[in-house]
Amino acid sequence: MRYPEQYLQFIEKFNEGEYYECHDLLEEIWMENKSDKFLQGLLQMAVGLYHREYGNIKGARWMIGNARKYLTRYGPIHWGLDVEEVIRYIEACESALPDADDIPYVEAKAMAFPSLRLRIDTS
Template sequence: MSAYPEAYIDYLIYFHAERDFFECHEVMEEFWKERPGDPLASCYVGLIQVAVGLYHQRRNNLIGASKMLGSALNQLTDEGMAALGIAADLMRSRLKERLAQIASAGTAYEDLDLPLSDPRLEAECVERCAERGLTWRRPSDLADTYLIHKHSLRDRSSVVAERELSRTRKARQRGMEP
């Protein structure tokens, strides 16, 4: 049993082994939304924003990347990062450096690793990666079109169906049969 939430471990594996920042966002957002009032909520949001910022940067959306990473800097608290086994000073430094690189707009995308301060957390992630046939701190596959553009290429049929069902319910509540 991990000392850290399962969703956070999944986030770290998506982040460092699969470089699937879209899934990082999905898993942490669901976890965060299920815990209103959690004292680490601000850090969960910050981690979501880091993943989204890197997703944008990797797609060359530098404005989106800059906004998300800048916002992440404001969300990530020292106490929260410490509770999640992240070296706060190093994390802030890496995010500021990345923001400076983005501002120069001449730097190609390169992966950013979260500076984990808890060796047990990193060992757990490495072990879980090995169990799944993944490589910890594997570089992004920049040739993987699905990974790079996942938000627009994934199957959204269940989301579309749920939205239509919601519209139908609302119309019925207002007495306007669809």
């Protein structure tokens, strides 16, 4: 399957931890088909991770939870992505979020947090 260039760039930027750029990349193609909950789920995962980085835990929890809800219906593999692995990552992120609405930026940056390297299976 041939994937949109923005999707491939999203994977690259996600792996680099550039979550804001991830949002911009996927929003372009999601706007063409807003019923695509797979893209919306990936978008919201990236936005949630961005919120977490800056201490907006309430926003992170909301976005990451929505991402899990949207992506669950696409497993085990969709667009070459191991969606089940992504769901496990999201669940680990949810568990790692502190029980607060906001935390200081310095604390958010220093917080140990799960990581995931996305890969597209092209076979």
